[in-house]
Amino acid sequence: MRLDVLRKSYGAVAAVDGVSFVVGPGEIVGLLGPNGAGKTTTINMVMGVLEPDSGAVSVEGETISSRRSWVLSRMNFAAGYAPLPGNLTVYQNLRVFSLLYSVPNARERIATLLGQFDLIRFRNVKCGTLSSGEQTRVSLAKALLNLPHLLLLDEPTASLDPATARHIRSVIRSYVAESRAGVLWTSHNMHEVAEVCDRVLLLSRGRILLGGNPKTLPALHGKKNLEDLFIAVALEPLSLEGVLP
Ligand code: ATP
Numbered sequence: 001m002r003l004d005v006l007r008k009s010y011g012a013v014a015a016v017d018g019v020s021f022v023v024g025p026g027e028i029v030g031l032l033g034p035n036g037a038g039k040t041t042t043i044n045m046v047m048g049v050l051e052p053d054s055g056a057v058s059v060e061g062e063t064i065s066s067r068r069s070w071v072l073s074r075m076n077f078a079a080g081y082a083p084l085p086g087n088l089t090v091y092q093n094l095r096v097f098s099l100l101y102s103v104p105n106a107r108e109r110i111a112t113l114l115g116q117f118d119l120i121r122f123r124n125v126k127c128g129t130l131s132s133g134e135q136t137r138v139s140l141a142k143a144l145l146n147l148p149h150l151l152l153l154d155e156p157t158a159s160l161d162p163a164t165a166r167h168i169r170s171v172i173r174s175y176v177a178e179s180r181a182g183v184l185w186t187s188h189n190m191h192e193v194a195e196v197c198d199r200v201l202l203l204s205r206g207r208i209l210l211g212g213n214p215k216t217l218p219a220l221h222g223k224k225n226l227e228d229l230f231i232a233v234a235l236e237p238l239s240l241e242g243v244l245p
Helices: 039-046 068-073 090-100 106-116 132-144 162-179 190-196 226-235
Strands: 002-010 013-022 028-032 054-059 075-079 150-154 182-186 199-204 207-212
Touching (some): 013 039, 013 054, 013 207, 028 039, 054 068, 068 075, 075 132, 090 132, 150 162, 199 226
Parallel strands (some): 028 182, 028 199, 075 150, 150 182
Antiparallel strands (some): 199 207
16 A cells, blocks of 8 residues: 555645555554544545545555545455444444455354454344444454455554453454555554554654654664654654654
């Protein structure tokens, strides 16, 4: 997946201000930044939910503007803040989305995902009655239904307890290792990001200020860990502006 100089403004606010990066096959890229930095706006443009003012998104060489349905069929999305319809059961939701994505052998695929995300006991429970962590797991199961080549995860573990969050990270990592899918992952949990991401991008006020390996990047900028680096970017973005890329 490739973003080329993507821009989106809301009035005078440049929510995304010339963002370019690549997510390679089998790569988990963390998109980090303080509240309002432009992470969700970026993801919404990748998914074609928002039209950029300028710039382009392409997946495997095809752009959303030229081959929208094909590009969208290659990706999927989950977010802590975007639960599935609450009046449908877990199974019904996964069945509806499997029809939308024309998932082959859907019953089998759904059974596998119910097991992977520990949802078998909730199969016939309406999603609206599930806890937020349980709903997040259903969203993640939905996000893997179509074996996406690009997975967009916006704060996927925000409402999960630490044990479940760890389990989810390992399910996603296994999926990436098997499928060679690329993942764009946003999170405010720097411990999680350092553990799961191959590369991170630090966004502030719609611009990428820094990027690199989350394990080595902090020391390169004289910081003890990713959290300290994140706070430096959040508090003083101008001092880091122009360092990369
Ligand atoms: P958070 O970590 O809080 O989820 P974020 O990095 O995802 O933040 P965005 O939601 O992308 O940030 O918002 C980027 C900027 O664009 C913010 O200043 C926000 O107020 C503004 N913004 C986003 N959507 C709209 C909208 N529909 N109308 C006006 N301004 C918007």
